Amino acid sequence: MRPRFLALALLMAPPVLAAGLTGYADLQAALDAQPGKILTLPAGDHHISRKLVLRGDGAGLVGPGRIIQENPDEPILELDGLKDVLLRDVTLTRAPGKTVARKSALLAIRCAYLRIDQVRILDNQSPTGALALRECRFARVTGCLVRNYMRVSVDDRTHSPDWGYAFNCTDGTGIQVTASQGTLLEGNTVVEEIHRPTEALKKEHQLGVWTKKNPIKGNLVSQSAWDGGYTDSWQQGSGIVVTSPEASDLTRILGNHIENAAQGIDLHADHVIVAHNVIVNSFMGMKAMHGSRNVLITGNQFVKNALWAIGLMPGAAAHPGQPDKPETANADGGSVISANIVSDFGHGDAHWIWGDERSPFKFDTGQQPDDPPLSDVVIQGNLLHCVGPPRYRYAVIIAGPVDGPKTPRGLRFQGNSLAPGKDGVANRKLPE
Numbered sequence: 001m002r003p004r005f006l007a008l009a010l011l012m013a014p015p016v017l018a019a020g021l022t023g024y025a026d027l028q029a030a031l032d033a034q035p036g037k038i039l040t041l042p043a044g045d046h047h048i049s050r051k052l053v054l055r056g057d058g059a060g061l062v063g064p065g066r067i068i069q070e071n072p073d074e075p076i077l078e079l080d081g082l083k084d085v086l087l088r089d090v091t092l093t094r095a096p097g098k099t100v101a102r103k104s105a106l107l108a109i110r111c112a113y114l115r116i117d118q119v120r121i122l123d124n125q126s127p128t129g130a131l132a133l134r135e136c137r138f139a140r141v142t143g144c145l146v147r148n149y150m151r152v153s154v155d156d157r158t159h160s161p162d163w164g165y166a167f168n169c170t171d172g173t174g175i176q177v178t179a180s181q182g183t184l185l186e187g188n189t190v191v192e193e194i195h196r197p198t199e200a201l202k203k204e205h206q207l208g209v210w211t212k213k214n215p216i217k218g219n220l221v222s223q224s225a226w227d228g229g230y231t232d233s234w235q236q237g238s239g240i241v242v243t244s245p246e247a248s249d250l251t252r253i254l255g256n257h258i259e260n261a262a263q264g265i266d267l268h269a270d271h272v273i274v275a276h277n278v279i280v281n282s283f284m285g286m287k288a289m290h291g292s293r294n295v296l297i298t299g300n301q302f303v304k305n306a307l308w309a310i311g312l313m314p315g316a317a318a319h320p321g322q323p324d325k326p327e328t329a330n331a332d333g334g335s336v337i338s339a340n341i342v343s344d345f346g347h348g349d350a351h352w353i354w355g356d357e358r359s360p361f362k363f364d365t366g367q368q369p370d371d372p373p374l375s376d377v378v379i380q381g382n383l384l385h386c387v388g389p390p391r392y393r394y395a396v397i398i399a400g401p402v403d404g405p406k407t408p409r410g411l412r413f414q415g416n417s418l419a420p421g422k423d424g425v426a427n428r429k430l431p432e
Helices: 003-012 017-021 027-033 199-205 223-228
Strands: 038-040 045-048 060-062 066-069 077-080 086-088 091-094 106-109 115-117 120-122 129-134 140-142 145-147 151-156 165-171 173-178 184-186 189-191 210-213 238-243 249-254 257-259 263-267 270-275 278-280 284-288 295-298 301-303 308-312 333-338 341-343 361-363 375-380 383-385 396-398 409-414
Touching: 027 045, 165 199, 238 249, 238 257, 263 270, 284 295, 308 333
Parallel strands: 038 060, 045 066, 060 086, 066 091, 077 106, 086 115, 091 120, 106 129, 115 140, 120 145, 129 173, 140 184, 145 189, 173 238, 184 249, 189 257, 238 263, 249 270, 257 278, 263 284, 270 295, 278 301, 284 308, 295 333, 301 341, 308 361, 333 375, 341 383, 361 396, 375 409
Antiparallel strands: 151 165, 165 210
8 A cells, every 4th residue: 555545544544442432332331341441432422321430440531522421410420449540632511401410520539640631521510529539649630621510509507516507509619629639730721601690690599598597506607697697608619629628738739720710729738839820700719728738829810809819717627736746736827828910809790799898818817716826928929900999998908806816927928019908908017
């Protein structure tokens, strides 16, 4: 065969691995028969009604096909207890009319050295993470797209003595990492296009209205909120969340684009790098709490946030150490916030909810009496840029009385350019 005709024949031939998915009753049968192999999903739509499960270390599934889940009660793809799995270029989505789901699209449990690259997750509208990692080690999620992951839901907190009520909300998380170590989240796009916080959406679904409450007021609820039966915090979920305080560790969140989330990045973890991300039109840019220690927040763009751009604070999961073992404390701090740009604060979709009495930088006291105070944070070289009248009261708020036992301590502000709010740069003199 002449060389040019040989090349043409090779281009026209189906991929060798694609044949591994033919000749079986369905996709799952093909995966079961070939554990530990990387198979190519042929182009086109592949409909399923049960979750797909990969088998064997070293298994994988690569594109360009699209898997469409017809069952809203099932995940689309699940991995459990595997090592060295590769997922690349595939599209995971749900059938029209079945997009409001109860499960993640992609769920990985107890996996090690997992690689998820350029996977597209579309229209998986669930209160759980559209892409969820649980108890994984050294997983990497790179170049993926998660689009339209939120839904109208009820956040039920009646089981918690701290809250004791349930309320209507929008909820959903793009990428969720739980009890995992050594995770890399890089170059992903997480965007919500449907459930934007408009007044019409709030009215239609009675968002923020309590649906039930316990006989006894929650410990963390004000009396006025308890009596009124309403909360402004009806945007729930995050673009990216890393949770499980004292379990999740050593996480890198680099170069992601997050748009129209409730919370852009939500951290309850230690030793985290948050760098070079773009977070647009999320009511909260990012927060680190519940004992988040040694967090480096550097070189990010925070655009059109409404409640705060960067917030650090203890939460209910923070606690002091044992008297003879201070290292057992779960405390917040030992962190650096540097070279970030905050712009157009108060000009996002959620401004009408939160108003002007907010701050781009928030350093708060704890939620419970035993929470150790936030401590030892360097805030250096950040720029707060404001065009026109400011839509915030102060650029920085440090909560609590000066020298109070729970007031943040050891904060150091150096070389920042912070456009003053309506009442000034900060609610107190900033320590240098």
